[in-house]
Amino acid sequence: MAPSLEEPTQVDFDAPIKAAPKLVAPEPEHCPGPESLQAGNADSCAGCPNQKICASAPKGPDPDLDVIKSRLTTVKHKLLVLSGKGGVGKSTFSTMLAHAFASNPDRTIGLMDTDICGPSIPKMMGVEEESIHETAGGLEPVWVNENLAVMSIQFMLPNRDDAVIWRGPKKNGMIKRFLMGVTWGELDFLIVDTPPGTSDEHLSVNSFLKASGIDGAVLVSTPQEVSLLDVRKEIDFCRKAKIPIIGIVENMSGFVCPGCKHESQIFRPSTGGARRLAEDEKIPFLGAVPLDPRIGMACDYGESFLDAYPDSPACRAIIGVVQRVAEEMGLKGQEVLLDTEQI
Amino acid sequence: MPLDNIQNIVLVLSGKGGVGKSSITTQLALAFSLQGHSVGVLDIDLTGPSIPRFFGIEDSKVRQAPGGWLPVPVHDARTLPSPKNTNGTTSHTKNGKIGALSCMSLGFILPNRGDAVIWRGPKKTAMVRQFLTDVLWPPLDYLLIDTPPGTSDEHISLLENLLKQTNFSISPPNQLAGAVVVTTPQAISISDVKKELNFCKKTGIRVLGVVENMAGFVCPNCSECTNVFSKGGGEIMARDFDVPFLGSVPIDPAFVQLIEEGTRPVYPKGTVIEGKDISSEKNDINSAGNELLVDKYRDCSLCPLFDGIVSKLVADIRSRNQ
Structure with missing residues (x-):
């Protein structure tokens, strides 16, 4: 039997979902x-x-959707961080965004890691060793500081290096639990970090959050075409799923040699980089963040890069991007970042 | 049986995305080919296929034949003209005989390159199974399988199907040779890749070795090496898990340029790698165009490195097969 070459069928985004029954095969x-x-x-x-x-x-419809909706009525803004490609800095950018928003003590931020097979947020936030506490109200997220809460599957693993070998439905169940069973409380922002691709996790986050409204998605890319190719697919996904796109950030854009200050394009933007993609697709370009080895180091040690190196060009670029994100969401930059000079 | 023509199957895995699985797969395939082996590359990253881009065959489409799909040929077995500068050659590659190379990826099936493939698990599982049963590979010495990041649907179905299909009495001995695990040196990446090593342990896949990618960047202006993503993490991890360490691969902008723009790598005067001067004159830059990727790759500074890695892999796999 010859296999078919038919065009891949697409998922129906508008179909209401119901609770999945237990299957025997x-x-x-x-x-x-x-x-x-x-x-x-x-x-x-x-x-x-x-x-x-x-x-x-x-x-x-799935009765749990109403539970999620009522659980999230206390969350003002919901932001997704997406990229079709892996390793472009989705988690890094999510943590920076969370730290920058949390620099205003009047705001409370939640950061949810939906990468089930390769969670990075706990390590980047320096809370890798924490584990989950269950209270009467549900799962308690891990608080990094007074106004920044984190949730990730990493907190539930008995051993740090355990592989999570799960198929789609099980991952969806976990994401649902993160939204339905976690006592997020009053949040100004819920930032959702996602794994690479356009599959189960993305579809689930979209369908679970649809009822309570997604403010938009920030796309992250690196400058080379191999990466942009996958980000184009993510844009297509957002359009099909009707998720508003806040804009695109170019990460790892240019590297300044610490020896001679010569700037090299390690990941060459041979097709014009993310800026050109943003123009072509008519979405806002939020800025370019240069490659700074200290960002990676800060992530490895679980420190906030913004606090550690406030004067670096990379830090200034990130603050600029965060302000643009806030503006695109219709908020004033100053309102979100208490004092841009101090962070 | 669809995989009967294939002597050895090597998986390229990593728990982390963007560490260079596809880039390493591409270079392993080129290096295998340069040593005269016939190679196939199967890309099972369904939502973000990169292999067509890496081999510069994005416009190619899969053809259908009675009984299955025909993989897209990259080049056939032939003898390459002797290289202009002899830096990349070793005893294996000196005669210039290269093996045939062909690829299969979902990218060859999609109507538009920007289209998203929005599939849930069962659909991905079915596609992976089709890739393993319905592709009519020519006789291959090695099949490299490039995977998406993680330990989920694609990986589970890949291993289920492979373990089933390589277990027949008529299958070549030790057909499923094992996995090459790719990481970058930072702790963030290592912690995800450790999960992948535990995945291999759980599923009984032999780890052929760990490759540390993006280890250091040599500034083209001052030749100073910066460890952009720190250094040495891959080797320590390999030691901790008691698996072979195959080598560190630095970032080479000339390789990126070769893939993105198809230009033959040239290095400024005085670039010396492992005791060999690999600098070349910029005079024949316009002669490019219809040269093979594999031919141009011989001028890349990473070529001797991958030649070494492949020699190690071949020796390891052969010793097991006997």
Whole structure:
């Protein structure tokens, strides 16, 4: 049998999702998804051992969506940090954004790490050794300081280096738990850091947060085309999922040799970099952050780069980007960053 | 059986994204080919396929044949003209005989390069299975499988299918040779890659070795080496997990330029790597155009490094097969 070369079918973003029933066998190839409305009745369901279970499961929207919505009514702004490509600095940028927002003591920030297989946020925040406490109200997030809370699967692992070998549905369940079962409390910003790609985690975050509204997504890229290629796919994803795009940040843009101050383009922007992509796609360009080895070191040691090297060009670039993010969200830069001179 | 033509299968894994899995896969494939082996590259990164871009064959499409898909050929087996400067050559590559190289990726199937592939797990699982059963590979000495970051759907189905398919009595001995694990030197990356090593342990995949990528950057202006992403972490991790360390690969902007713009690597006068002067004159820069990627890669400073890594891998795999 020759395999088909048909165009990949796309996920229906507008379909309301319902609670996924417990399955007895892996889903078949063209499975409409056990949480979709056609579950058990689609053409591809014929012969699937799960068919009866899916068909008889209660229809209608997932009741958990309402729980998530009511849980998140106390969260003012929800921001996603996305990139199709891995290792471009999504987590680094998420932590910087969180630290910068939290520099205003009147704001409370939550940072949620939805990268289930490769969580980096706890290490970058210097809270890798923490574990989760469960209270009557739900899971308590880990507080980095008085106004900055973090949640990640890393806190739940018995050993630091354990691999989380999970298929999609299990990852979705964990993300739901992060949104539904965590006592986030009153938050001004919830920043959601995502893994690379356009798959389960992204679809779940989108469908779980849709009801309570996503303010927008910040896209992160490095300057070379290999990376931009994947970010283009992420833009396509945001458009299809109707997630507003706040803008794109170019990370690792240029490297200044500490020896001779000569600037090299390590990751050459041969196609014009993120700036050009932003123009082509008509989305805001938020700024370029140079490659500074000290950013990586600060992340390795779990320190805030913004606090450690406030005078570096990279720090100034990041503050500029954070202000642009705030402006694009319709907030005044000064309102968000208490005093840009001091951070 | 679809994988019968293949002698050895090598996976390229990393828990972390953007550490250079595809870049390492590409260079391993080129180095295998330069040593005269026939190589195939299978890209199972479905939501962010990079292999078509790395081999400069983004416009190619997969062709269908009775019974399956035909992989996209990059070059066939042939003899390369002797290189203009002899820095990259070793005893393995001197005769200029290269093995055939072909690729398979979801990128060759998508109608537009900017299209997102928004799939949940089951769909990805099915696609990975199709890639392993429905691709009509030519006879290959080595099949390199490039993976997405993480330890999830793609990886689980890849291993399930591979373990099933390489276990027949007619399969070549030790067909699933093992995995090359890629990391960068920072602690952030190492902590994710440790998870991947534990994944290999749990699933019983032999780790052929660890490659540390992006270890240091040599300033083209003053030749000072800066450890942009720190240094030495990969070697320590390999020692901790008792797996071989295959080598550190520095950042070479000339390689990035070779991939992005297709220009033959040139180095300023006085660039010396491992005791060899690899600088070259900039005179033949316009002669590029229809030269093979593998030919141009021979001038890259990373070529001798990967030649060494591949020699180690080949010796290791051969000793197991006997």
